[in-house]
Amino acid sequence: MERFRWTVAARVKDRDRAEGWIFAYLHKWEVLGHLGKPAKDAPVSGLALLHLLVAGLGLWRGGRIQRLAKTVEASLRG
Known part of the structure; x- marks a missing residue:
């Protein structure tokens, strides 16, 4: 939640959650x-x-x- 407007800052989908896990644990070698x-x-x-x-x-x-x-260019020229 955004504090000042009291609105949802982001909606996290399952695909985004998986991407975040891959970045956090695999990409950063936390495994x-x-x-x-x-x-x-x-x-x-x-x-x-x-x-x-x-x-x-x-x-x-x-x-x-x-x-x-x-070298090839020079030999072709002459």
């Missing part, structure tokens, strides 16, 4: 919360490092492709 903070932080940190690795590989591969394209 592992009962195991303690270190047990929760380890997989989250591992996935963060994996994301950095994939991003780095993408940048490295992108640079290699651009260098290859320049």
Whole structure:
């Protein structure tokens, strides 16, 4: 309830309730919360490092492709 107007602030449907649960427990990794903070932080940190690795590989591969394209272009010109 909204305090000043005494009206309903939001109507929560079952689908919205499920979405809220998924965000609160799965997205924020609270499913592992009962195991303690270190047990929760380890997989989250591992996935963060994996994301950095994939991003780095993408940048490295992108640079290699651009260098290859320049080499091919230069060889086609002359």
